[in-house]
Amino acid sequence: MQFILLIKDIYLVGTTINLTDSEPAVHTDSHMPTERTGAQIIWECLVHEGVNTVFGYPGGAILPAYDAMLDYPVRHVLVRHEQGASHMADGYARAGGGVGVAIATSGPGATNLVTGIATAMMDSVPMVCITGQVPSKLIGYDAFQETDITGITLPITKHSYLVTRVEDIMPAIKEAFHLATSGRPGPVLVDITKDAQQARLGWEWNPTPVKLRWHRPKQSVSRSDVAKAVDLIKASKRPVILAGQGVLQSGAINEVRQFAEKINAPVALTLLGLGAFPASHPLNIGMMGMHGEAWVNHAIQEADLLLAFGMRFDDRVTGNLKTYAINAKKIHIDIDPSEINKNVTADAAIVADLRHALKDLLDAMAPADHGAWLKYIGSMKGDSAVRDIQALPDNGHLYAPHVINDIWRLTEGKAIVVTDVGQHQMWEAQYYHHEKPRTLITSGGLGTMGFGLPAAIGAKLAKPDAEVWAIVGDGGFQMTQAELSTAAQEGVKVNVAVINNGYLGMVRQWQEFFYERRYAATPLRSPDFVKIAEAHGLTGLRVERRTEVADVVRRAREADGTVLIDFRVEQEDSVYPMVPAGADLDAMIRRPPQQPSVLVESAADPM
Numbered sequence: 001m002q003f004i005l006l007i008k009d010i011y012l013v014g015t016t017i018n019l020t021d022s023e024p025a026v027h028t029d030s031h032m033p034t035e036r037t038g039a040q041i042i043w044e045c046l047v048h049e050g051v052n053t054v055f056g057y058p059g060g061a062i063l064p065a066y067d068a069m070l071d072y073p074v075r076h077v078l079v080r081h082e083q084g085a086s087h088m089a090d091g092y093a094r095a096g097g098g099v100g101v102a103i104a105t106s107g108p109g110a111t112n113l114v115t116g117i118a119t120a121m122m123d124s125v126p127m128v129c130i131t132g133q134v135p136s137k138l139i140g141y142d143a144f145q146e147t148d149i150t151g152i153t154l155p156i157t158k159h160s161y162l163v164t165r166v167e168d169i170m171p172a173i174k175e176a177f178h179l180a181t182s183g184r185p186g187p188v189l190v191d192i193t194k195d196a197q198q199a200r201l202g203w204e205w206n207p208t209p210v211k212l213r214w215h216r217p218k219q220s221v222s223r224s225d226v227a228k229a230v231d232l233i234k235a236s237k238r239p240v241i242l243a244g245q246g247v248l249q250s251g252a253i254n255e256v257r258q259f260a261e262k263i264n265a266p267v268a269l270t271l272l273g274l275g276a277f278p279a280s281h282p283l284n285i286g287m288m289g290m291h292g293e294a295w296v297n298h299a300i301q302e303a304d305l306l307l308a309f310g311m312r313f314d315d316r317v318t319g320n321l322k323t324y325a326i327n328a329k330k331i332h333i334d335i336d337p338s339e340i341n342k343n344v345t346a347d348a349a350i351v352a353d354l355r356h357a358l359k360d361l362l363d364a365m366a367p368a369d370h371g372a373w374l375k376y377i378g379s380m381k382g383d384s385a386v387r388d389i390q391a392l393p394d395n396g397h398l399y400a401p402h403v404i405n406d407i408w409r410l411t412e413g414k415a416i417v418v419t420d421v422g423q424h425q426m427w428e429a430q431y432y433h434h435e436k437p438r439t440l441i442t443s444g445g446l447g448t449m450g451f452g453l454p455a456a457i458g459a460k461l462a463k464p465d466a467e468v469w470a471i472v473g474d475g476g477f478q479m480t481q482a483e484l485s486t487a488a489q490e491g492v493k494v495n496v497a498v499i500n501n502g503y504l505g506m507v508r509q510w511q512e513f514f515y516e517r518r519y520a521a522t523p524l525r526s527p528d529f530v531k532i533a534e535a536h537g538l539t540g541l542r543v544e545r546r547t548e549v550a551d552v553v554r555r556a557r558e559a560d561g562t563v564l565i566d567f568r569v570e571q572e573d574s575v576y577p578m579v580p581a582g583a584d585l586d587a588m589i590r591r592p593p594q595q596p597s598v599l600v601e602s603a604a605d606p607m
């Protein structure tokens with residue numbers, strides 16, 4: 001049942017039914033110690049940290065916390081599998097820029113969170129996971145649903161806490177939020193025993209900001225590092241700025257733009273950096289890496305200076321490190337010192353928040369002009385060609401790029417797009433041109449299939465006014481499709497585009513290129529996705545022809561609730577260009593010339 005609840009001037013839309021308008025929330029701002037249970041303290045802390053939405057699933061060891069939750073102004077989204085909770089918290093954090101919170105019980109509840117935690121760790125997403133644990137006296141006795149979740153998540157969290165005493169709950173939760181958001185962001189887990197949740201304590205909120213001796217991200221920018229970088233920039237004739245997710249995380253969008261414009265240098269983006277620099281800006285040359293644009297990879301290989309801003313030289317980005325941009329000096333700015341010289345040796349490095357570093361760098365730098373270099377890159381673009389599917393005559397085939405390009409055109413590049421993992425993810429990166437930050441949400445580092453739908457639900461809850469599209473493959477969608485039920489129950493509208501090619505497409509592509517077309521375990525039979533949507537009380541539509549795409553996308557946008565569109569696309573198309581894993585960055589497999597009638601390449605990409 002949908003209702004609106006007024007608690008202390010907060011409008012809460014949800015499906016819980018226990019409170020009435022007259023019942024006050026327990027949460028209070030008074031600074032007098034008041035007796036609270038550990039369970040209440042959890043919610044007090046979350047509310048003080050600014051949390052108003054959490055994603056979770058109840059169970060025995062977390063029941064005290066769930067019971068206390070009803071008295072707090074927090075919207076709980078009941079997922080269908082805890083993996084969904086961690087992906088929703090992730091999508092919520094990436095879209096909104098805050099912290100995502102996931103809650104689960106002990107044992108299987110906690111272990112089901114693991115994939116989402118690892119996903120957030122690889123992509124540095126701020127998340128706090130709260131799990132219930134068996135009573136402290138039973139720890140180590142193989143108690144019912146006992147799992148050492150702090151041990152399991154040790155390598156995939158920034159930090160994890162096992163809390164066995166009620167007085168430790170507030171410090172642990174405060175530190176968790178501090179750690180999740182400070183320095184390089186990431187997930188933190190707080191595991192709280194049932195007896196700690198049930199115990200009582202005279203409690204008041206401690207507003208003192210957390211300071212940890214063992215975690216002090218560098219705040220200042222070293223002048224000598226800046227001077228070194230300025231010298232390299234001055235000497236460069238062929239610079240390329242490599243902008244990564246760190247640009248979004250530090251909020252350095254304007255500084256990167258000012259920097260690029262000041263020295264008139266091209267900007268290439270990583271997958272996770274898309275949206276950090278407007279796609280339509282003349283200095284934006286596109287995505288780099290395994291499925292990046294050919295001219296971008298060539299420009300990187302021919303550059304004499306790479307300016308790496310908040311990116312970590314992932315192997316999908318560099319290809320063979322031995323031949324990677326061998327004539328280029330490298331300036332690396334990253335908040336995490338362990339990233340410097342990890343994959344690529346830096347000639348100058350600034351360990352700092354990117355926005356601060358760029359402010360100092362901008363002040364110290366003279367304007368420069370690299371018009372000739374930009375013109376040269378432009379000429380490579382003309383030669384090596386962009387794919388222009390819009391100009392292609394309709395040959396009766398529906399290709400995934402058609403679908404994504406039409407979604408881009410019709411949403412005017414303004415939607416938040418959340419992808420799953422596979423070919424459709426790469427086509428999204430190539431054919432949806434992101435103008436604004438935080439409008440592409442995708443699992444980059446872990447490449448987690450099943451991420452798309454739940455992360456899209458999380459994104460929509462963080463940005464209720466935004467148009468949200470989940471672009472998913474037929475394989476990955478089936479991993480977490482149960483979350484359609486969550487979308488239906490919560491009344492969350494996301495448009496789901498299933499790019500249905502009948503294959504685990506990206507793996508099939510590797511089998512086609514590198515395993516002599518031996519399609520082991522990649523052909524995929526799927527249920528009727530339209531009926532699946534309808535079974536959830538949602539709208540399901542199907543598209544088989546290119547001429548139908550635009551109309552159906554329009555219908556989905558206009559509909560009130562979640563709409564799923566089953567796009568039956570060409571089954572054996574591949575993503576081009578492709579740098580084979582470990583190959584030189586400029587040794588790309590290009591679309592074979594014998595197929596021009598299917599998908600030609602040309603330079604234009606009209607809106």
Ligand SMILES: Cc1cc2nc3c(=O)[nH]c(=O)nc-3n(C[C@H](O)[C@H](O)[C@H](O)COP(=O)(O)OP(=O)(O)OC[C@H]3O[C@@H](n4cnc5c(N)ncnc54)[C@H](O)[C@@H]3O)c2cc1C
Nearest residue numbers: 244245246250270271289290291310312335354444445447
């Ligand atoms: C099927 C598949 C194919 C892929 N193909 C490609 C491809 O072709 N091209 C591509 O680019 N990627 C590709 N990826 C993604 C790739 O695996 C990496 O996830 C991605 O390249 C990482 O981008 P990043 O370094 O910008 O982001 P992250 O991995 O998030 O790194 C961001 C960096 O910024 C730093 N940082 C964070 N906050 C700040 C701050 N405030 N100030 C300064 N620094 C900060 C962090 O410490 C970190 O080092 C692919 C993934 C999949 C699943």
Ligand SMILES: Cc1ncc(C[n+]2csc(CCOP(=O)(O)OP(=O)(O)O)c2C)c(N)n1
Nearest residue numbers: 422423424447449473474475476504505506
């Ligand atoms: C959880 C998980 N299992 C396996 C993989 C390996 N994998 C990467 S892409 C892919 C195929 C994805 O198929 P589909 O969802 O249909 O998307 P498509 O590539 O066809 O667009 C697989 C199996 C993965 N990334 N994640």
Ligand SMILES: [Mg+2]
Nearest residue numbers: 473474503505
């Ligand atoms: Mg598929």
